[in-house]
Amino acid sequence: MSDWPQTGDRIRTSSGSERFHAQLDLGNWGFYPKAYIDAADLLVGAIASGANPDMIGYPLMYLWRHYLELMLKQLVALGRRLDSNPDPRDYPDTHSLSDLWGEAHSLIGKHCYRAGENQQDLEAVAAIVSEFARLDPSGETFRYPVTRFEKRTGRREKTMPIPLFLGLDQVAQRMKCVANFLAGVEDVMDESLHYQADVNSESF
16 A cells, blocks of 8 residues: 555545444534543553653643533533523533633532532632633644734734643643543533423423
8 A cells, every 4th residue: 555645545434444433423512522531541641652742742732622612511501401591502602711611610500519519629620721721712722833813913923932841641630630520510410401301391
């Protein structure tokens, strides 16, 4: 087989091995955050096996950041349904982690905890989400070396103006804790929705 593409080559084709067959029509919103956090775990494992962390760091940080965005949108959508919010968009059309966490935090406090409970847990998660929001406010820092062209200034800026040094194993540990917390919140909201549906069905 040549190392270059050949006439007739296509991406949409079956694999020579069943192990590599992927079905990408699941369409389940909740599946997407898990896919990105699981992919991040695999990259952490690659670093442990000898991969260069300087190279792996870009996609790894993006996977974690995108996981947060997707998961927070999922929680906002569940919270809005619990509130019987008529907004047809379900989840916010923004990439801002700060905005997403602002609404998600309010909904988590409303539907998952009594007043004053688990504030330390929420504050710990908030600190990590806020740190990602500062590092990558628009979801582009770990995808591109420069920002979009600004007509006002007539130039592009570096997405990381100064070097960023990270202990990726420590980030991985903290993100695992965040993911455990947010998964628990999702379970509580999902159970509340099922309970709400059962109550509504019994009232008719």
